Amino acid sequence: VTITGFDLSSYRQCLGKWNHAVELMATQCRTLGPARCLLVRYEALVLAPESTMRRVLAFLDVPW
Known part of the structure; x- marks a missing residue:
């Protein structure tokens, strides 16, 4: 099953995308101050x- 680019049968892919999203949010938060x-x-x-x-x-x- 694929939902918005996530292959839900691949835990590695889901965790990688989650980690990337969290890192991006943290970077944006630091940029905003x-x-x-x-x-x-x-x-x-x-x-x-x-x-x-x-x-x-x-x-x-x-x-x-």
Whole structure:
């Protein structure tokens, strides 16, 4: 099965495309700078959800 260029039977291809997309987003975020883009790591969200969400909401200027 192929969906938008992904061969879902090839884990290697799916992981490669995912990794590329994540690297591209991180690069774009660094280019925009910390005033316009907040990088939120999954691990931070899982290990410290409240403090991570407080940081996200502060970035968006939304009250907790």
